[in-house]
Every structure is written in structure tokens, then in C-alpha cells.
Amino acid sequence: MASANVEVPFEHFESLEQQHDAARMGIWLFLVTETLLFGAIFTAFGLYHHLYPGAFSPASRGLAWELEAANTVVLLTSGLTMALTDHYAFELRRRKVIVTLALTILLGLTFLVLKGVEYRGDYLAGSVPFLAGGWHYTGQDPSHAALFFNFYFLLTGLHASHMVIGIVLLTILLGRAFLWWSPFGVRRMIVGVGIFWAFIDVAWLFIYSSLYLIDRSGGT
Amino acid sequence: MAAGDRASIGGLVTVYLVLLALLAASLGLTYLELGIFNPIGNLGIAVLQAGLIMAVFMGLRWSSPLVRVVAIGGIFFLSFLVVLLLADYLTRGLA
Amino acid sequence: MSNATATDLGSAERVYSADNYLHAGYGLRSWLLTMDHKRVAWLYLVSLTVLFAVGAISAALIRFDLLSPSGLLDASAYNRAFTVHGIVMVFFFLVPSIPTTFGNFLLPLMIGARDVAFPRINLFSWYLYSIGGIFVLAALLSGGVDTGWTFYTPYSSVYSNSAVVFAVLAVFTVGFSSILTGLNFMVTVHKLRAPGLTWFRLPLFVWAIYGTSFVQVLGTPVLGLAMLLLFLDRFLGLAVFNPELGGDPVLFQHLFWFYSHPAVYIMILPSMGVMSMVIPAYAHNRIFGYKFIAMSTLAIAFIGFLVWGHHLFVTSQSVYAGIAFSLLSFLVSVPSAVKVFNWTATLYKGQVTYEAPMLYAFTFIGLFLIGGLTGLFLATLSADIQLHATYFVIAHFHYIMVGGAVSGFLAAAHFWWPKMTGRMYPEIWARFAAVLLFVGFNITFFPQFMLGLAGMPRRYATYPVEFQPLNILSSAGAVVLGVGYLLPLAYLVWSLRYGPKAPENPWAAKGFEWQTSSPPPLHNFYRRPVLEADVHG
Numbered sequence: 001m002a003s004a005n006v007e008v009p010f011e012h013f014e015s016l017e018q019q020h021d022a023a024r025m026g027i028w029l030f031l032v033t034e035t036l037l038f039g040a041i042f043t044a045f046g047l048y049h050h051l052y053p054g055a056f057s058p059a060s061r062g063l064a065w066e067l068e069a070a071n072t073v074v075l076l077t078s079g080l081t082m083a084l085t086d087h088y089a090f091e092l093r094r095r096k097v098i099v100t101l102a103l104t105i106l107l108g109l110t111f112l113v114l115k116g117v118e119y120r121g122d123y124l125a126g127s128v129p130f131l132a133g134g135w136h137y138t139g140q141d142p143s144h145a146a147l148f149f150n151f152y153f154l155l156t157g158l159h160a161s162h163m164v165i166g167i168v169l170l171t172i173l174l175g176r177a178f179l180w181w182s183p184f185g186v187r188r189m190i191v192g193v194g195i196f197w198a199f200i201d202v203a204w205l206f207i208y209s210s211l212y213l214i215d216r217s218g219g220t
Numbered sequence: 221m222a223a224g225d226r227a228s229i230g231g232l233v234t235v236y237l238v239l240l241a242l243l244a245a246s247l248g249l250t251y252l253e254l255g256i257f258n259p260i261g262n263l264g265i266a267v268l269q270a271g272l273i274m275a276v277f278m279g280l281r282w283s284s285p286l287v288r289v290v291a292i293g294g295i296f297f298l299s300f301l302v303v304l305l306l307a308d309y310l311t312r313g314l315a
Numbered sequence: 316m317s318n319a320t321a322t323d324l325g326s327a328e329r330v331y332s333a334d335n336y337l338h339a340g341y342g343l344r345s346w347l348l349t350m351d352h353k354r355v356a357w358l359y360l361v362s363l364t365v366l367f368a369v370g371a372i373s374a375a376l377i378r379f380d381l382l383s384p385s386g387l388l389d390a391s392a393y394n395r396a397f398t399v400h401g402i403v404m405v406f407f408f409l410v411p412s413i414p415t416t417f418g419n420f421l422l423p424l425m426i427g428a429r430d431v432a433f434p435r436i437n438l439f440s441w442y443l444y445s446i447g448g449i450f451v452l453a454a455l456l457s458g459g460v461d462t463g464w465t466f467y468t469p470y471s472s473v474y475s476n477s478a479v480v481f482a483v484l485a486v487f488t489v490g491f492s493s494i495l496t497g498l499n500f501m502v503t504v505h506k507l508r509a510p511g512l513t514w515f516r517l518p519l520f521v522w523a524i525y526g527t528s529f530v531q532v533l534g535t536p537v538l539g540l541a542m543l544l545l546f547l548d549r550f551l552g553l554a555v556f557n558p559e560l561g562g563d564p565v566l567f568q569h570l571f572w573f574y575s576h577p578a579v580y581i582m583i584l585p586s587m588g589v590m591s592m593v594i595p596a597y598a599h600n601r602i603f604g605y606k607f608i609a610m611s612t613l614a615i616a617f618i619g620f621l622v623w624g625h626h627l628f629v630t631s632q633s634v635y636a637g638i639a640f641s642l643l644s645f646l647v648s649v650p651s652a653v654k655v656f657n658w659t660a661t662l663y664k665g666q667v668t669y670e671a672p673m674l675y676a677f678t679f680i681g682l683f684l685i686g687g688l689t690g691l692f693l694a695t696l697s698a699d700i701q702l703h704a705t706y707f708v709i710a711h712f713h714y715i716m717v718g719g720a721v722s723g724f725l726a727a728a729h730f731w732w733p734k735m736t737g738r739m740y741p742e743i744w745a746r747f748a749a750v751l752l753f754v755g756f757n758i759t760f761f762p763q764f765m766l767g768l769a770g771m772p773r774r775y776a777t778y779p780v781e782f783q784p785l786n787i788l789s790s791a792g793a794v795v796l797g798v799g800y801l802l803p804l805a806y807l808v809w810s811l812r813y814g815p816k817a818p819e820n821p822w823a824a825k826g827f828e829w830q831t832s833s834p835p836p837l838h839n840f841y842r843r844p845v846l847e848a849d850v851h852g
Binding site: 021024025028029031032033035036039040043047050051069072073076077079080082083084087090194195198199201202205206208209210213214215216217 | 226227229232233236239240243246247249250251252253254258259262263265266269270273274276277278279283284286287290291293294295297298301302305306309
Binding site for chain 3: 286293294297300301304305307308309310311312314
């Protein structure tokens with residue numbers, strides 16, 4: 001039951017358009033900070049990859065790339081469902097929004113589950129160089145390979161934590177969509193979370209390529 | 221916010237399918253031994269996918285120039301970090 | 316170039332309130348849950364004062380230790396003292412100071428807006444700052460940190476037994492606060508300007524805040540990463556700087572300074588913006604070279620991102636990179652010099668009066684000049700080999716940060732105090748305090764240039780006996796400087812109750828903020844502000 005039929009801008013904005021522009025600019029500025037965060041990690045990774053190719057390449061080839069290829073499909077699909085959520089939210093179609101939101105959450109959780117499966121496999125293979133990870137790497141140049149795995153866990157872990165945050169936000173959105181107390185508020189939040197979710201997708205594509213694909217053709 | 225400023229459902233699904241095709245291409249690339257062009261190809265495809273997502277899923281295609289500048293700006297400044305960092309590491313061994 | 320007639324920059328029909336923002340609610344909730352940017356500014360002012368006190372006490376401990384060549388504290392305590400001094404003063408005072416207080420209060424006023432773009436995020440930023448402060452407290456209660464505010468690896472990641480994790484969490488959290496503030500201000504300046512208020516009609520303080528925000532948004536994430544990596548190393552053992560794994564400790568320094576050099580521009584640009592407001596007001600003259608000052612702000616923000624390697628001259632960083640960084644560091648001094656020339660030229664043919672804000676402004680120009688010029692010595696690759704990690708560096712950055720940034724902060728505090736509180740401060744005491752600060756500052760820090768040239772290293776609890784006289788002089792100066800800080804704290808608080816009521820525009824200055832009541836109403840204006848002719852030239 002919406003309290004008003006027309007969206008009204010917040011008190012400190014002159015118009016709805018100004019408010020929407022400001023919100024969009026704000027989200028993107030936040031993503032700029034994320035770009036620098038992930039980008040700096042990729043830079044460091046690229047640097048060490050350049051310095052220790054003999055260790056990094058074999059280590060990369062030992063990763064579960066097929067599993068993560070499937071996970072990439074899962075994530076891309078969630079990107080579609082999120083974009084659909086945004087589309088339906090624009091039209092204030094409550095039921096469709098609820099369905100697409102739920103699908104996005106489901107896909108996000110699937111990603112995390114598969115990631116968990118992979119991490120378990122890494123642990124059993126002795127590829128965890130920190131904590132009490134039981135590091136016993138049998139490949140080439142173990143100490144530099146440990147550096148590779150540190151970056152592997154750093155990048156995938158940082159990405160996964162962003163996924164968790166995204167799923168929490170989506171769940172809040174799902175609740176708000178269910179209650180439908182302020183449809184315009186829900187729509188505004190979907191725009192923002194949608195852009196964030198798509199960014200996590202983009203980050204994953206670079207993570208997947210850098211960690212799993214670029215060294216794949218070098219050997220078995 | 222006019223109705224024409226966004227993708228249709230058909231448009232979204234099309235982009236999705238293209239993204240999947242690009243993923244397949246990137247995976248396929250790993251079966252070929254192209255030396256330096258393997259990483260270039262894989263990362264290049266990732267850039268294309270990112271561009272599509274940013275343009276359509278994130279709405280940059282219909283956003284104001286200011287928002288577009290902001291979106292690209294981060295990468296621009298990141299390049300300073302990359303270039304000057306490499307300026308250090310790549311010239312350490314020289315003379 | 317300037318308008319011959321005033322331009323009415325009114326907006327659409329709006330409701331303007333007549334109440335004083337300080338009367339719009341009295342309880343704790345009205346402050347802790349406020350969405351009014353003016354109240355958020357006060358929240359920050361209180362938190363900043365508390366943290367500044369922590370930083371100042373640690374400074375007192377440092378100067379106390381250095382009274383004797385054998386050190387009056389033990390080395391471990393001394394290391395903790397200078398570490399907390401650096402962390403608190405840099406991250407919890409200098410970086411947030413002007414933007415979160417005067418920036419928050421004045422930005423919407425100066426552009427004719429009712430608030431910042433995201434008022435709730437503004438409040439959230441303050442909570443993040445406060446949580447960061449609690450982490451600092453936790454670090455102190457856990458015995459302190461001894462790595463220096465620069466947290467160099469591998470000491471910080473592997474060997475130190477101190478509360479590094481708390482310190483890193485503190486910096487990470489307050490960094491997030493800084494990012495959100497910068498983001499908020501950038502969107503505010505882009506989107507909430509009153510109709511007709513084009514970029515080149517903006518007050519130079521707004522340009523300064525914008526430039527600062529730009530640096531905050533782009534630089535702080537990399538600091539966040541450096542802190543994150545340090546945290547993961549200590550907490551999980553996830554090491555990327557460990558030489559045993561092929562990691563490079565210098566990589567940490569690259570990531571750390573990629574932020575921390577632009578950070579010094581975050582710390583100085585707002586003060587420069589204050590100068591560009593205060594000097595024209597008390598010279599009763601139009602600012603000279605408005606566009607040059609505006610453009611130089613952007614130039615400093617931009618070029619400031621390209622010089623961080625000058626902190627790494629004596630590491631294993633390649634000498635060729637060093638040459639590039641040295642050249643770029645010379646380049647970044649040019650826009651700052653442009654500003655100093657323009658401020659000086661503003662005095663020409665003006666009718667200069669010497670109220671306290673103007674005294675602080677003169678302090679700024681003189682001390683920033685010395686600080687800036689000595690930066691050029693340090694930017695000279697070969698000279699830096701001798702000067703790196705000596706007291707020369709310490710003197711250099713204190714001239715800029717205290718002589719410059721803090722003078723700017725105090726100038727702003729006095730200039731806008733009537734506007735923010737509706738009270739005048741006591742002028743005689745204020746002028747006395749300003750002079751005391753100038754004198755005390757120079758006695759404290761000028762000897763440190765000499766000590767640095769003579770070779771006294773920084774971060775050592777002890778020193779060769781021949782350096783004692785200058786150290787004693789420096790510590791004595793610190794006492795005078797301390798009084799120079801305590802006086803404003805005392806009389807400004809006093810004025811809240813007993814100061815004479817302030818008129819709308821006590822300084823006959825130009826700008827939107829002076830066209831509303833002192834203090835302003837809840838929604839900032841009770842009649843539409845009018846852009847006067849000739850404000851910016």
C-alpha cells in the first residue's frame with residue numbers, strides 16, 4: 001500500500017532528477033574506490049607473476065577451472081536476473097521484482113557454495129599457505145607458489161566477502177519488496193544495489209581470467 | 221527518467237547470451253598455444269565483457285557524461301599506480 | 316570579466332525557515348541522530364578535539380624524552396609515543412579536520428543548498444570516525460603500537476609484538492569515513508549548486524574542498540588495501556610482503572605512500588581554501604587571480620598522485636624511478652607557489668586589518684613558505700640521501716602541517732565562529748594566542764632543521780650529547796606552542812556563553828554564508844542568497 005502515487009524528492013533536493021543523478025554519481029564514485037582497491041591487488045599480482053612465472057603458472061594450472069567456469073556462468077546469470085530486477089522495479093512490478101530478487105539471491109548463494117567446495121578441495125590438496133592450512137605443495141618452486149596462493153585466496157576471498165555483502169543487501173531488498181511499504185524507496189535501493197552487484201560480476205571476470213585462464217595454455 | 225533510457229528485456233537477455241559466448245571464447249582460447257596472446261586474449265575478452273556489463277547492466281549507455289567520466293576515472297588513476305610501480309620494478313636491474 | 320550588477324541566484328519557490336539550527340532540538344538524540352550537516356560538523360569538532368588531545372599528549376611525551384641525550388623514556392615507550400602521535404595526528408586530526416568541520420558546515424551554505432547530497436551517509440561517516448577512535452583507544456589500552464605511523468613491513472607484519480591489528484583497524488575504519496565524506500562532498504558540489512552558480516562563481520573554499528574530496532576518494536582505497544594486507548598478514552599469516560616467499564617489503568611502501576603522499580594534499584588543500592577566503596576578507600580586497608588559484612587546486616590534487624616515490628628514495632626502488640619522482644615532486648611545488656603569490660598580491664592596494672584570522676593567515680603564509688621550500692631540498696634525490704629520516708624531514712612536514720594546516724584550521728575557526736555559534740570570540744586574547752603560536756612554533760621546530768642537517772635521526776629515543784641544547788630549546792618551544800593551543804580552546808568555549816552576540820556579517824565579507832543569520836536557520840537560509848558582483852573577479 002503505497003503512501004503516495006508520485007515519487008517526491010528528499011527535502012534537500014530541488015527535483016527528482018537531481019536526486020537520481022546524485023544517487024547514481026554517488027554509487028559510481030563508490031565503485032571508483034572499489035576499482036582502486038581491486039586494481040591495486042591485480043597490479044601487485046601482475047608484478048609478482050612477472051617476477052616468478054615458473055612458480056605462478058604451474059600453480060595456476062592446478063586450480064579447479066572447470067568448477068569456476070560453471071561458477072562464472074552462475075554469476076553472469078545472476079547479473080541478468082539483477083538487471084531484470086532493476087527493469088521490473090522501474091515499472092514498480094512487485095511480484096516480478098520479488099521473483100527476480102529471489103533468483104539473484106539463489107544464484108549468489110550457489111556461487112558461494114561452489115566456492116566453498118573449491119576451497120575445501122584446495123585445503124585437501126595442501127594449497128593453503130597460511131593459518132594451519134596444512135601447506136604441502138608438491139609443484140615447482142614452493143615458496144614462490146605460496147605467494148601465488150596467497151593472492152589467490154586474497155582475491156577470491158575479497159570477492160566472496162563482497163558477494164556476502166551483496167546477498168545481505170539483496171535479502172533486505174527482498175524483505176522490503178515483500179512488505180512494499182515504500183515502493184519508491186525499494187526502487188531507489190535496487191538501482192544502487194544492482195550497480196554494485198554488476199560490479200562484483202565484473203571484478204569476478206578479471207579474477208577468473210587472471211588466476212585461472214592466462215596460464216592455462218602453457219602446459220597440461 | 222524517460223522510458224527510453226533503459227534496455228528492454230530482450231536487450232538484457234541478448235547481452236547475457238553474448239557474455240556467455242565471450243566466456244566460451246575465452247575458455248576456448250586456452251586450448252590454443254598462442255604465447256603472449258593467450259593472456260592478452262583472455263584479459264581482452266574480460267575487458268569486452270566488463271564493457272558490456274557496464275554499458276547495459278549498469279546503465280552507462282543511458283547515463284550522463286559526468287557519470288561516465290566518473291566510471292572511467294578510477295581506471296585512469298589506477299594507471300598511474302601501475303605505470304609508476306612498473307617504472308620502479310622494471311628498471312631495478314639496469315646498470 | 317566580472318558582472319557589473321548582482322546576480323540573483325534564487326531557486327524555485329521554497330520554504331525558508333526562521334529558526335536557529337541550534338534550537339531545533341536539544342536532547343542527545345537530536346545530536347546523535349541528526350541529519351543536519353551543521354550539527355554533524357559539531358559532532359566532528361568534539362571528536363577531533365578529543366583525538367587531538369591524545370596526539371598532543373603523545374607529542375609532549377616525545378619532547379619530554381628528548382630533553383636528555385640518554386632519553387627520559389625507555390626506547391619501547393618512546394616508540395609507542397611517536398607512533399600514536401603520528402597515527403592520531405595524521406589520520407584522526409589533519410586529514411578530517413577542516414573538511415569534516417568547516418567543510419561540512421559551510422559547503423551547503425556556500426553553494427546555496429539545504430544540506431549535503433547524502434545527509435545520512437554524512438552522519439554515518441562520523442560514526443565510522445568515532446569507531447576508528449575507539450580502535451585507537453583499544454590499541455592504547457593494549458599497550459600501544461611501536462611501528463611508526465608508516466607501519467613499514469616486515470616489522471609491522473612479522474616482528475612487532477604490539478597492538479598492530481587494532482591500529483590497522485583504526486586506520487582502515489577512519490579511511491572509510493574519509494572516503495564517504497569525500498564522495499558526499501563531490502556529489503554535493505557537482506549536483507546541489509544553486510541555479511546559475513557555475514564553477515567559476517564558486518568560492519575558493521569550495522574548490523579546495525572539492526579538490527580534497529577528489530584525492531580522498533581516489534587515494535584512500537589503496538591505503539585501505541595496505542591496511543587490509545597488513546591485517547591479513549598478522550591475523551591469518553597471509554603474507555604478500557614476506558621476502559621468504561619472494562614478496563617485497565618495499566611493495567608495502569609503494570601502496571602505503573600511493574595514498575599517504577596525496578594525503579598531505581588532503582591535509583593542506585582545505586587550509587589553502589581557508590586562506591583564499593580569509594585574506595580577501597581582511598585585506599578588504601578582491602582575491603587576486605581567482606582562476607589561477609582554482610586551477611592550481613586541481614593541479615595539486617592531480618600531480619600529487621604522481622610523486623609518492625620520493626618517500627622511497629633510499630630503498631631498493633630503482634634510481635630511474637627515483638629520478639622521475641624527483642622531477643615530478645619539483646613540479647608539484649609550482650601550483651602551491653602560484654597560490655602564495657596570489658594571496659600576497661591580494662594584499663596589494665587592500666586595506667589590511669589584523670584580526671585574529673588574519674594573523675593566522677600571515678602565520679600560514681610564512682610558515683608554509685618555509686615548509687614548502689624545504690620540501691624541495693628533500694625532493695632532490697641526492698640531498699635526500701643525507702636528509703632522509705633525519706629531523707630535517709620532521710621540521711619540514713611540521714612547518715607545513717602545523718605551521719600551515721593547523722594555522723588554517725585556527726583561522727577558519729575564528730573566521731567562521733560567529734557564523735557557527737552566533738557569538739564573537741574575544742579579539743585581544745585571540746590575537747595574543749595567534750602570536751604565541753607563531754613564536755612557540757618557530758622555537759619548537761626551527762632548531763629541528765638544524766638538528767636534521769647535523770645528522771640527528773628521527774624516531775630514536777636517544778641522541779649524541781652535542782645535540783642537547785637545540786633539543787631543549789625545541790622542547791621549551793613546545794610548551795609555548797601548547798599554551799597557544801590551549802588558549803583558543805579556553806576562550807572559544809567561554810565565548811559560547813559569554814561572548815557578545817554576532818551579527819549576520821561581522822567581517823563585511825562576501826559569500827552566501829554571510830547572507831544568513833548567525834547562527835543560520837535549520838534549512839540554512841531565510842531569504843534567497845544573492846551572488847554579489849566582483850566576488851571572484
